[in-house]
Amino acid sequence: xxxELKKTVVFVGMMGAGKTAVGRALAAKLDVPFIDSDAxxxxxxxxxxxxxxxxxxxxxxxxxxxxxxxxxxxxxxCILSTGGGAYLAEGNRAEISxxxxxxxxxxxxxxxxxxxxxxxxxxxxxxxxPRQTLEEIFEARVPxxxxxxxxxxxxxxxxxxxxxxxxxxxxxxxxxxVLAET
Ligand SMILES: Nc1ncnc2c1ncn2[C@@H]1O[C@H](COP(=O)(O)OP(=O)(O)O)[C@@H](O)[C@H]1O
Ligand SMILES: O=C(O)C1=C[C@@H](OP(=O)(O)O)[C@@H](O)[C@H](O)C1
Ligand SMILES: [Mg+2]
Numbered sequence: 001x002x003x004e005l006k007k008t009v010v011f012v013g014m015m016g017a018g019k020t021a022v023g024r025a026l027a028a029k030l031d032v033p034f035i036d037s038d039a040x041x042x043x044x045x046x047x048x049x050x051x052x053x054x055x056x057x058x059x060x061x062x063x064x065x066x067x068x069x070x071x072x073x074x075x076x077x078c079i080l081s082t083g084g085g086a087y088l089a090e091g092n093r094a095e096i097s098x099x100x101x102x103x104x105x106x107x108x109x110x111x112x113x114x115x116x117x118x119x120x121x122x123x124x125x126x127x128x129x130p131r132q133t134l135e136e137i138f139e140a141r142v143p144x145x146x147x148x149x150x151x152x153x154x155x156x157x158x159x160x161x162x163x164x165x166x167x168x169x170x171x172x173x174x175x176x177x178v179l180a181e182t
Pocket of ligand 1: 013018019022157160
């Protein structure tokens, strides 16, 4: 099977939803470039996300994130995975819907917590009660993720490959202007 990607697919959603992993797998399946905005920021700054938050603050990170996303959307069509906070800014949402299509990986809190609890890489969860913090962030953000062009349910039972297949099928079914079989 070969595919034609007509627009950049931008993964949005909570930390742990699988944006980076599923985005990479989808790009391999479609044979198109994969880019992760967090990885781009880390590469440019030569610091980890946690170090950037600590040294320069979240506002600085958000500025870099917006710049990187705008630049990547102008470049060639690709699969672009964003960090969980990227879709909250109205300006980022406008850029994404103008030049790409936003796919929300919709996972429940239980699944997210199981994915993120062993890792210390996400500065927003460095609190006294990270599980509660995750729940609070989830409640605040879900209405905004709901503005995405295409929600795709992330089920605990599905592998990364199976999730990439699910996203591809959802795009083929709902958005022939974005993805077609050739
Ligand atoms: N469908 C899946 N099945 C199993 N593990 C997954 C799945 N999706 C993501 N993961 C794992 O969960 C963790 C978080 O995924 P990641 O892609 O980093 O999420 P995000 O970029 O949305 O924060 C990673 O260790 C990743 O390998
Ligand atoms: O939800 C967020 O605000 C963040 C999510 C992270 O990316 P992932 O969603 O890929 O974990 C990373 O951008 C940063 O730690 C902030
Ligand atoms: Mg990620």
